[in-house]
Amino acid sequence: MLNDLKVLRAARSWSQQDLADRLEVSRQSVNAIETGKYDPSLPLAFRIAELFERPIEEIFVSPSHRSSKAI
Amino acid sequence: MAIGQISPRTTAWLWVAGYFIASLGSALLLKSGILPGWPGMVLFLSSFLLLIPLVRYTERAQAACGFASKAMRAYNRRVLIASMTYVAALFAGMGIVRYYDPPALVRIVIAIAVALPVMFMIRAMALLLRDETDEYLRARLVEQSLIATGFLLTVATLYGFLNAFDLAPRVDAWAAVPLWAIGLGLGRLFRKDPSC
Numbered sequence: 001m002l003n004d005l006k007v008l009r010a011a012r013s014w015s016q017q018d019l020a021d022r023l024e025v026s027r028q029s030v031n032a033i034e035t036g037k038y039d040p041s042l043p044l045a046f047r048i049a050e051l052f053e054r055p056i057e058e059i060f061v062s063p064s065h066r067s068s069k070a071i
Numbered sequence: 072m073a074i075g076q077i078s079p080r081t082t083a084w085l086w087v088a089g090y091f092i093a094s095l096g097s098a099l100l101l102k103s104g105i106l107p108g109w110p111g112m113v114l115f116l117s118s119f120l121l122l123i124p125l126v127r128y129t130e131r132a133q134a135a136c137g138f139a140s141k142a143m144r145a146y147n148r149r150v151l152i153a154s155m156t157y158v159a160a161l162f163a164g165m166g167i168v169r170y171y172d173p174p175a176l177v178r179i180v181i182a183i184a185v186a187l188p189v190m191f192m193i194r195a196m197a198l199l200l201r202d203e204t205d206e207y208l209r210a211r212l213v214e215q216s217l218i219a220t221g222f223l224l225t226v227a228t229l230y231g232f233l234n235a236f237d238l239a240p241r242v243d244a245w246a247a248v249p250l251w252a253i254g255l256g257l258g259r260l261f262r263k264d265p266s267c
Contacts, residue, residue, distance in 0.1 A: 020137070027137025029207035038207050 001004045006034045023047055032052050083132035086125040093118035101141035112162070119158045126151045142202040149195035189248050218261065219254030226250055 001070045009030075010020050016034070025044070032038035032050075040048065049056040077085075097118045101111035126147050164181040167173060171207045173181070200216070203209040227247070233239035 011217070024204075025142060026205045026208055032138065032207050038210070041206055044206060069100055 001006045002063055003033065004061075005030070005048065008059065009034075019051075022051055044057065054058055055066075078213070079128065079135040083128040086121065086128045088126050090118070090121040095246055111175040116158065118163065119155060122151055122154055129162055138208065140203060140205050140208060142199050142204065143208070146195050146199040149198070152187040153191040153195065154193065156191075156216060157185070160185045160188055161182075189245070192248070214253050215258030218258030219251045222254030222257060223251045 005019075009016070014022075016030045020030045021030050023030070023044070025039060029038070029040075032042050045056050049059055052059060094115070097111070097115040100106040101115050105111075106114060122254055130139065130144060130147055133143060146178075164185045167181060168178065196216070200209065203212060227250070230239060230242065234241055
């Protein structure tokens with residue numbers, strides 16, 4: 001699953017550790033989600049969406065949805 | 072390079088290397104007769120004290136890599152205590168069996184006493200999987216545990232048939248836990264995080 005977590009984090013000048021502390025997860029979790037190595041559970045995705053005050057679908061995008069947009 | 076400039080990960084690996092060199096070196100001194108009897112035994116047992124700084128520096132490395140969690144710290148503490156108890160119980164048990172030749176009932180009690188700390192290590196892993204609240208770290212642990220289990224089953228099956236066809240000597244069943252631990256280490260290597 002693609003996501004804009006890195007962009008959103010950078011816009012707030014937060015480090016991965018800052019974001020991890022706010023989400024109460026490990027820095028490795030943030031890194032794994034940002035790099036697309038790990039898809040968060042629905043509860044964690046909601047926590048991320050609430051933290052950035054955006055709908056989930058604005059942060060997490062289906063790869064097929066993004067590729068169809070590109071076409 | 073000054074000691075302070077070495078990364079926590081390298082420092083942890085140096086302690087791991089130091090621990091293995093000390094325990095294997097002292098075992099060799101004891102076994103070869105260069106340092107026989109109690110002095111050799113005391114030196115060998117003392118080498119296990121290196122597990123204390125090893126765990127401490129491993130925790131620092133985990134924290135630096137963003138892997139530290141409350142559940143992981145509890146696991147490290149439980150495994151450290153179980154390891155030290157295991158070494159003490161194993162050598163006490165071996166000494167009693169060798170020098171006193173106790174009856175079967177006492178041997179059963181000794182066998183259980185030596186196995187108990189290993190069971191606590193298995194319990195520590197189960198508690199880690201249960202108590203880890205970080206879903207990514209827990210998913211990694213589950214994956215590593217599956218790799219370790221697959222490794223153990225594969226090696227045990229292969230070795231079992233080699234033994235059945237008189238191609239390999241018999242191996243004690245307690246080797247299952249160290250083999251599983253090796254599999255866990257392999258699982259960590261396969262899923263090594265590039266950001267660390």
